[in-house]
Amino acid sequence: MKKIIVASVFGIAVMLTAGSVFAAEKAPQKVIDLANTELVKLGSDPAIVQAVKAENAKGKTLAQIKEKDVKWMATPGVVDYMKALMDNPCGKRLKEIRKSAPYYAELFVMDNLGANVCMSDKTSDYWQGDEPKFTESYKGGKGAVHVGDVKFDDSTQAYTVQVSVPVKDGAAVIGAMTIGIDMDKLK
Numbered sequence: 367m368k369k370i371i372v373a374s375v376f377g378i379a380v381m382l383t384a385g386s387v388f389a390a391e392k393a394p395q396k397v398i399d400l401a402n403t404e405l406v407k408l409g410s411d412p413a414i415v416q417a418v419k420a421e422n423a424k425g426k427t428l429a430q431i432k433e434k435d436v437k438w439m440a441t442p443g444v445v446d447y448m449k450a451l452m453d454n455p456c457g458k459r460l461k462e463i464r465k466s467a468p469y470y471a472e473l474f475v476m477d478n479l480g481a482n483v484c485m486s487d488k489t490s491d492y493w494q495g496d497e498p499k500f501t502e503s504y505k506g507g508k509g510a511v512h513v514g515d516v517k518f519d520d521s522t523q524a525y526t527v528q529v530s531v532p533v534k535d536g537a538a539v540i541g542a543m544t545i546g547i548d549m550d551k552l553k
Contacts, residue, residue, distance in 0.1 A: 391515060393513045393514065393515065394516075397527050397547055397549075397552065400529070405529050405531055409532050409533045414475055414533055416455075416456075417455065418456075418478075418483050418540050418541035421541075426477075431479055434493070435481075435493035437492075439492075452484070452488070457485060457486065459484075460473040460474070460484055461486050463486075469551040471551075472485070472487050472489075472544075472546040475544075476494050476500055476504070476533075477541050478504070481494075482494070489521065490520070494542075498512060499512060499544045500530070503531055503544075504532060504541065504542045507539050511532075513527060513528075513529050527547045528547075529546075529547060
């Protein structure tokens with residue numbers, strides 16, 4: 367049995383298990399300020415709103431989404447149905463946004479059930495609907511800004527904070543968007 371040691375040093379929780387170090391730290395105020403100004407505006411970008419509206423109109427069931435999620439997580443690399451979410455107009459817009467600031471590590475957009483609509487890079491899973499990045503930003507259609515903790519992200523290989531914002535069509539919350547902020551590149 368592995369021993370787990372948990373310690374808190376200067377607000378950073380550190381866990382040591384069999385030679386691995388995992389750190390979780392509260393997001394600094396500059397990330398919170400960025401979330402409530404610049405990032406929340408991204409949820410009203412026309413290309414993003416249009417893509418979420420179109421995806422919601424498909425009427426997918428949660429069972430269909432979960433089935434695709436299992437397939438997604440079992441598939442190594444990037445295959446055609448994943449690439450389509452990076453190459454659609456919304457995915458291309460996310461890549462433009464990512465290039466606009468050095469601290470954007472990844473971006474992805476979810477529909478009203480938490481399924482991926484588009485992404486700048488492959489996500490580790492297809493369905494985000496059971497995770498705070500979706501549940502706290504979509505908020506059952508009420509919308510809110512959610513700022514996660516600083517964590518090491520395997521998909522970007524960087525210490526990031528995931529900031530999630532509602533996607534809005536006017537005043538209506540129709541989905542959510544997550545922006546990974548690379549802490550080493552945020553000045």
